[in-house]
Amino acid sequence: MKYRNASEILPDKLLQEIQKYTSGEAIYIPQVTEKQKWGECSGARRYYKERNEQICEKYRAGVPMEELALTFNLSLESIRKIIYHK
Template sequence: MEYKSAEGVLPAELIKQIQRYVDGAVVYIPRNETNLKRWGEQNGTRSRLRQRNQAIYQRFLEGETVADLAARHYLSEKSIRRILREEKRN
């Protein structure tokens, strides 16, 4: 989240109106719902996890065991099974 000075982005009339309610206080203005991004989209985490999960599924298809996959990726066997179920559906 980036801090911006109200004087630089809002019209003077609007600043005066806001000051009537929160004079001098810090106010958080949430993003418009149409501009919201899902978890991990902005920094690439979602995409990296998707690639990792696809690689896990491919290694499983090639014969690697759930236990070996869990050890390789520092995940629990339960997490590996969940990933395999999800990847099988896709």
């Protein structure tokens, strides 16, 4: 991380406002990034999407909902929501 003098970067009014809260200390200003949706970093979002697609495919192939609930260790109501959501 490269340190830069705030007086070289920030407008005077902003610098004075920051100095009210901290003066002579090093502060970290994080980068502006877009907030990621739930599960995108960990891969959970992709995992559940693929699992739900498998459930729908098996249901279309004729596997009963009760069997899908046992196979995927989900409640019958959860299986219904997944199937009828698509």
